[in-house]
Amino acid sequence: MSDAETIAVIPGDGIGHEVVPAALRVLEAVDGVDFEFVHVEAGDAVAERTGEPLPEETLAAVTSADATLFGATGETSADVILPLRDAVDSFVNVRPARTYPGVDAVQPETDLVILRENTEGVYAGIENRLSADVSTLTRLVTRSASRRLGEFACDYVADADADGFTVAHKNNVMRVTDGLFVDTIEEVAADRGVEVDDQYMDAMATHLAMNPAEYDVIVCPNLAGDVLSDLAAGLVGGLGLLPSANVGAERGIFEPVHGCAPDIAGEGVANPAATVLSTAMLLDFLDYDGAAAAVRTAVESTLADGPRTPDLGGSATTDELATAIVDRLPDS
Numbered sequence: 001m002s003d004a005e006t007i008a009v010i011p012g013d014g015i016g017h018e019v020v021p022a023a024l025r026v027l028e029a030v031d032g033v034d035f036e037f038v039h040v041e042a043g044d045a046v047a048e049r050t051g052e053p054l055p056e057e058t059l060a061a062v063t064s065a066d067a068t069l070f071g072a073t074g075e076t077s078a079d080v081i082l083p084l085r086d087a088v089d090s091f092v093n094v095r096p097a098r099t100y101p102g103v104d105a106v107q108p109e110t111d112l113v114i115l116r117e118n119t120e121g122v123y124a125g126i127e128n129r130l131s132a133d134v135s136t137l138t139r140l141v142t143r144s145a146s147r148r149l150g151e152f153a154c155d156y157v158a159d160a161d162a163d164g165f166t167v168a169h170k171n172n173v174m175r176v177t178d179g180l181f182v183d184t185i186e187e188v189a190a191d192r193g194v195e196v197d198d199q200y201m202d203a204m205a206t207h208l209a210m211n212p213a214e215y216d217v218i219v220c221p222n223l224a225g226d227v228l229s230d231l232a233a234g235l236v237g238g239l240g241l242l243p244s245a246n247v248g249a250e251r252g253i254f255e256p257v258h259g260c261a262p263d264i265a266g267e268g269v270a271n272p273a274a275t276v277l278s279t280a281m282l283l284d285f286l287d288y289d290g291a292a293a294a295v296r297t298a299v300e301s302t303l304a305d306g307p308r309t310p311d312l313g314g315s316a317t318t319d320e321l322a323t324a325i326v327d328r329l330p331d332s
């Protein structure tokens, strides 16, 4: 057997402290992978105690681990996840959204993935207050970031055996920035012989809500990816089901799409599926394909047969769901 995989573990705030331990129970029960977990802190609680939302020790753990499992943070999110994604240079956030047998969905035919640009756009953090009443934000788009996203998308399409991808943008309004974004991605796709379709992101929102089955791989600027993936979550049964992977570079950070859900935090009823499915993406990233498939199968069969957490109409606790998933893993 290979050496242990070092995983930095950051529960963060709120339901992060419920869904991350649940996902760790699943990872620990997976056969054939040896993990060493490094538990570190980030977010509102540690900021309140120490003044620092992202302690040096946490940053060091993430940059030296093979991968990171992240829960969610609250008010301090932008001070935590943005620098972390930056520190490992994970330039794309992969967000699959699909329906599951047994889970009520607004759009049962949905099975798509959003590839969200992760480093720039309006989330680059370039904001200025010019006066008490006037503020500005600079939207950063570079050829290099657009190019590597385009290349990632082409590789993704090839691996997934997809026909091509759709790029979301608004180059009729943001002519310079989204002009560069779309043109660069289309150039890469043309060089690679990958089919690409492009759509205005607002029109895409409508079309996605009504005809999600027409989409397979969607490539988005940062903010559009954030919004469209929450829309996709609504189509498939809620935020409790959507995992994500911050990848593209040597190290990855895996986290549910949802936030720290202060409205249900502490009740022990958060749906851990999104975080468990994020660990399946982590296993894929570390090349444990069999283990990743086993986790996905166990989640699917649990969602099909129950128990279910309240967000999916059941009354199970986070722990009960984790136990059901662990029980469905193949015996070691």
Ligand code: ATP
Residues within 6 Å of the ligand: 015, 019, 072, 073, 074, 077, 239, 240, 257, 258, 259, 260, 261, 262, 263, 264, 269, 270, 271, 272, 274, 311
């Ligand atoms: P962020 O800004 O970090 O994305 P947010 O404001 O979008 O956070 P979330 O924390 O994602 O908010 O929560 C949005 C809603 O979805 C809340 O009502 C929350 O309870 C619900 N929710 C989120 N995650 C889960 C989960 N794992 N299980 C059940 N309900 C969830």
Ligand code: MG
Residues within 6 Å of the ligand: 230, 258, 259
């Ligand atoms: Mg959100």
